[in-house]
Amino acid sequence: MQVDxxxxxxLCFGYNSMEVLxxxxxxxxxxxxxxxxxxxxxxxxxxxxxxxxxxQPGRGSITxxxxxxxxxxxxQKIGYLPxxxxxxxxxxxGTVEEVVRLGLLAGKKFPKTRTKxxxxxxxxxxxxMGISEIGRRLIGELSxxxxxxxxxxxxxxxxxxxxxxxxxxxxxxxxxxxxxYGLVRxxxxxxxxxxxxxTHDTWSIGKYATRFLYxxxxxxxxxxxxxxxxxxxxTGFFGEHAQxxxxxxx
Amino acid sequence: MPSICSxxxxxxxxxxxxxxxxxxxxxxxxxxTLIAVLCAVLGVFLVLRRLSLIGDGLAHVTFGSVAIAxxxxxxxxxxxxxxxxxxxxSSLGILKLTDKARIYGxxxxxxxxxxxxxxxxxxxxxxxxxxVDLFSYLFGSILSISSxxxxxSVGLFGVVMLVVALFxxxxxxxxxxxxxxxxxxxxxxxxxAVLVLLTALTVVLAMKxxxxxxxxxxxxxxxxxxxxxxxxxxxxIAVAAGFAVFSVVSGIFxxxxxxxxxxxxxxxxxxxxxxxxxxxxxxxGVKGEG
Numbered sequence: 001m002q003v004d005x006x007x008x009x010x011l012c013f014g015y016n017s018m019e020v021l022x023x024x025x026x027x028x029x030x031x032x033x034x035x036x037x038x039x040x041x042x043x044x045x046x047x048x049x050x051x052x053x054x055x056q057p058g059r060g061s062i063t064x065x066x067x068x069x070x071x072x073x074x075x076q077k078i079g080y081l082p083x084x085x086x087x088x089x090x091x092x093x094g095t096v097e098e099v100v101r102l103g104l105l106a107g108k109k110f111p112k113t114r115t116k117x118x119x120x121x122x123x124x125x126x127x128x129m130g131i132s133e134i135g136r137r138l139i140g141e142l143s144x145x146x147x148x149x150x151x152x153x154x155x156x157x158x159x160x161x162x163x164x165x166x167x168x169x170x171x172x173x174x175x176x177x178x179x180x181y182g183l184v185r186x187x188x189x190x191x192x193x194x195x196x197x198x199t200h201d202t203w204s205i206g207k208y209a210t211r212f213l214y215x216x217x218x219x220x221x222x223x224x225x226x227x228x229x230x231x232x233x234x235t236g237f238f239g240e241h242a243q244x245x246x247x248x249x250x
Numbered sequence: 251m252p253s254i255c256s257x258x259x260x261x262x263x264x265x266x267x268x269x270x271x272x273x274x275x276x277x278x279x280x281x282x283t284l285i286a287v288l289c290a291v292l293g294v295f296l297v298l299r300r301l302s303l304i305g306d307g308l309a310h311v312t313f314g315s316v317a318i319a320x321x322x323x324x325x326x327x328x329x330x331x332x333x334x335x336x337x338x339x340s341s342l343g344i345l346k347l348t349d350k351a352r353i354y355g356x357x358x359x360x361x362x363x364x365x366x367x368x369x370x371x372x373x374x375x376x377x378x379x380x381x382v383d384l385f386s387y388l389f390g391s392i393l394s395i396s397s398x399x400x401x402x403s404v405g406l407f408g409v410v411m412l413v414v415a416l417f418x419x420x421x422x423x424x425x426x427x428x429x430x431x432x433x434x435x436x437x438x439x440x441x442x443a444v445l446v447l448l449t450a451l452t453v454v455l456a457m458k459x460x461x462x463x464x465x466x467x468x469x470x471x472x473x474x475x476x477x478x479x480x481x482x483x484x485x486x487i488a489v490a491a492g493f494a495v496f497s498v499v500s501g502i503f504x505x506x507x508x509x510x511x512x513x514x515x516x517x518x519x520x521x522x523x524x525x526x527x528x529x530x531x532x533x534x535g536v537k538g539e540g
Contacts, residue, residue, distance in 0.1 A: 092426060093485070095483075111417070
C-alpha cells in the first residue's frame with residue numbers, strides 16, 4: 001500500500017476567536033498534483049503555513065513522509081514557493097546563485113559548508129528553469145516574474161519530492177504564468193515531483209492538477225476535476241451557473 | 251599612558267614611521283581594525299534585517315553596565331569584560347520582549363535601552379558622579395587602549411568571527427527572508443539569538459573605539475555604504491569591512507595629526523565614505539539610463 005507523502009487529520013486553527021480551518025482532513029500521494037482552491041479568507045494560505053510549521057494548529061495532526069510534522073527534519077524533501085516574501089528587502093545584495101543555493105541548506109548538517117556538488121546543483125537548476133544567464137545578477141534587480149522563477153529554482157534545487165506552491169503566479173503576466181505552470185507540470189510528469197498548488201485560478205487547476213480540493217474553512221470537495229464538474233452535490237453547493245463557469249474555463 | 255593630549259605640542263613633527271612606532275598607536279590600530287571588521291560584518295546582517303538600532307540600544311545598556319562596574323570600583327582594564335554579561339542578557343531580553351510581549355523590535359530596543367540609561371544615571375547619581383573614566387566610555391578612547399584590553403579584543407574577535415563563519419549560511423538565510431528560512435527547517439529563533447549575542451559582544455568592544463554614543467554609526471555606516479556599490483552578499487561584507495577598517499585607521503591617524511577626538515573623526519570619515527559610495531551609485535545609475 002502506498003504511504004501518503006502528506007497526511008492531514010482533523011486539523012483546526014483559529015486566530016483569537018475566529019475560526020480559520022475546521023476539521024481539515026486529506027492526504028497526498030507520491031506523484032499527485034493537488035490543486036487547492038477557495039475564496040479569499042478560506043484558509044488556504046493558513047493551511048500551507050501549518051503544513052510547513054510556520055503556525056501551530058490548535059487541534060489535529062500533520063504527517064510529512066510518515067513523520068509527525070513536529071519531529072519532521074528532512075526539509076530538503078519539501079520545496080516551498082510562497083506567494084510573496086514576507087521579509088524580503090529589495091536592497092538585498094544577494095545574487096541569484098546565492099539565493100538558489102539557500103535551497104540546499106535544509107539537507108546539510110552543521111556547519112553547513114558549501115561543496116562543489118552544491119555549485120553543480122545550482123548550475124543544473126538554473127539551466128532547468130531557463131535562467132542561467134541571470135545567475136550573477138542581484139535578486140532585487142529582477143522583475144517579479146524572474147524573481148518568482150528564481151524562488152522556484154530555490155525550491156527545486158534540492159530535488160524535493162514534494163513541491164508546495166502558494167498562489168505563485170499572482171504577480172505574473174498571463175504569458176509568464178503559462179510558462180511557469182508549464183515548468184511545474186513538466187516537473188510533475190517527468191520527475192514525478194508531487195505538487196500541492198494553492199491558487200485562486202480554477203482554470204490552472206482544471207488544466208494541470210490531477211486532484212482538486214475546494215476549501216472554505218473546511219473541505220467542501222476532494223476529488224478529480226471531472227468528478228467536481230459532474231458532482232450534483234457541488235451543483236447544489238455552487239449553483240449550476242458557478243459550477244459551469246469553473247468547469248468550462250479550460 | 252600616552253594620549254593625544256600629551257602629544258598636543260609636537261604632533262606636527264611626527265612622521266608616519268615614528269607615528270606607527272608608538273606602542274599605543276600600534277595597539278589602537280590593531281584593536282581598531284579588528285573591531286571595525288566585526289562591526290562591518292555584523293552591520294550588514296543587522297541593516298538588511300532592519301535591526302540597525304539594536305547597536306544603539308545595546309550601547310545604552312553598556313552605559314548602564316559600565317556605571318555598575320565603576321560603582322563597584324572594578325579595575326578599569328576589566329570594565330569591558332565586566333559589562334559583557336549584562337549586555338548579553340539585555341540582547342536576549344530584547345528578543346524575548348519582541349517574541350513574548352508581542353511588541354515590535356524597535357519598541358523592545360527602546361524599552362531595554364531606556365532601562366540601561368536609567369540605571370547608569372541613577373548609579374552615577376548615587377556615587378556622587380564619576381571621574382573622567384565614564385566620559386572616555388561615552389566618547390571612546392582608543393588611543394588609551396591597554397595591552398590587556400588588546401588581548402581581550404583579539405580573543406573576542408576570534409570568537410565572534412568563528413561563530414559568524416560557522417553560522418554564515420543560516421545568517422544569510424534569515425537575512426534573505428526569515429519565514430522562508432523557517433520553512434526550510436532552520437531554527438530561526440536560535441540564529442536570531444546568535445546574531446544579537448554577537449552584536450552585544452561587538453558593541454561592548456566597540457565602546458573603546460568610538461564610544462557608547464557613536465557605536466551604532468560603526469555598525470550601520472560601513473554596511474549602508476557597501477550596499478550602495480556591492481554586488482553579491484560576500485562582496486558586500488568584504489567592502490563594508492574595507493570601509494570600516496579604512497575609517498578607523500585614517501580616523502586614528504587623522505585625529506592624531508589634527509588633534510581631534512578619534513571617535514568623532516572615525517564617524518565623520520564613515521559619513522564621507524557613504525556620500526562617496528552614494529554618488530558613485532548615482533553616477534552609475536545615470537550612465538545606465540543614458
